[in-house]
Amino acid sequence: MLDLVIEARQASLGHGLEVHRILPFRLKRMVGPFIFMDHAGPVNMVPEQVSQMDILPHPHIGLSTVSYLFGGQVMHRDSLGVEQIIRPGEVNWMTAGRGIAHSERFEDPTTLAGGTLEMIQTWVALPEKDEEDAPAFDNYQPGQLPVFTEKGVWMRLIAGQAFGLNNSVKTHSPLFYLHVVLEPGARFGLPQGHTERGVYVAKGSLEVAGRTYTTGQLLVFNSGTEPVLVGREKTTLMFLGGEPLGERFIWWNFVSSRKERIEQAKADWQQGRIPLPPTDNQEFVPLPEDRSRPAGWPSPQPLS
Template structure:
């Protein structure tokens, strides 16, 4: 029933800001169109140290970044001129297409509202036909994201189509992405109709076929089977998956179906051909040293999104 269990690995995205890296993984580069997943936090720091968490302007191509918060808030700025605060329950969906740069700043005391900053970042690879689209950004408010509740179950549809729920979050290929909260003993399944499906345990633990899986594990399920997840305690899950897109190359913040496009993106960032955010252009993350490795190994650690 389980194809694979991926244990999150610690990663440092700079300045000692540690995250749990879930995707990509050497035995599983993608899950549907999802090619990257980080879980940051909960982070608790003194207000005067918040700037040390900042993610400076950096580039992307060939993907959509998806930011979703459990706690705190983050200020997004990008080369389209967008400046957007994201709060828990909202979705920031940025499609890089042919190229965009953005930053994420932790500059407001409300960043630590509720005691801690906690967020999940995913990247969704684009179909080949959309890889060179114009970049775009949309913030979706909680009221735009449908919620379903049942006995011991709460869930929000972040994007895609699942359990009969839909929203207006613009996606480029068939996928599902859900935030699910289960009370002890609650039973839950996965959306049907998708060839690749997974459940990330963000908090708590679940039992599947008599075995227990805990915080920081991504469960990847066999095609065609309908597993039942039983919460062993109050549990938070992120369910994700969809239709595979085919092979993708990833290096630093760049994703493409073509190796040569990655090389072009490196040169473009090095030469300043990808514009910086107009309201956050005094500093940026330089192109890292090329640490390319054989296929199947991990790419250089990227920023959070």
């Protein structure tokens, strides 16, 4: 039934901003098309320190970054000229395709005060046929994301299809991504019709087949099983998965089905062929020099 339990690892993005890194994992690089997952916060900093948290312009290829906030707000700027504040319950879906750069800045001085900033960031790998598409960006408001409720269960469909729900979020392969809240004692299942399925415990604790799982654990379930998830307390979950895309290579912020494309992306960033955001182009994250570093970010490291 339960194939694997992945424990989130602590990672520092500098200046006191810590994240829980869930994917990739050495025994499970991807769940469906999801190849990266970080949980940041809740962050509690004094307003004077907010600017230190800014995530400088950095590049991506071959993936979509998906930003979803539980609290706080972030200003997104990218090389398409997009400037977008993302707030809780919204979805920022940025498709890098052949190459994009973006920054994330905390320009509201109260955004980190009182532990309000908390966000989940995932990367969704693109199918081979879409890896070289033109970059794109979309912001989806809460009203565009259907919500389902029943006794003890609240659920928002972030993207894809699940439990008979769908929305207008543009995806490139079959997947599901949900924000689920269970009240104590509430029972719920996983969406059917998907080859790979995972449940991340963002807050609280969960019982499955008599065992308890807690905050920071990603539960990966075998195909065809129908587990019953029981909230031990008020529990916030992220459901994610879908159809596998095949092997992907990941280095720093680059994802591709081809190793040589990763090398090209490195050169493109070093030589300025991936443009910076037009309104945020005075600084950027340089290409890491340490090629032995595990997949991730240099210091200071971007959230996505």
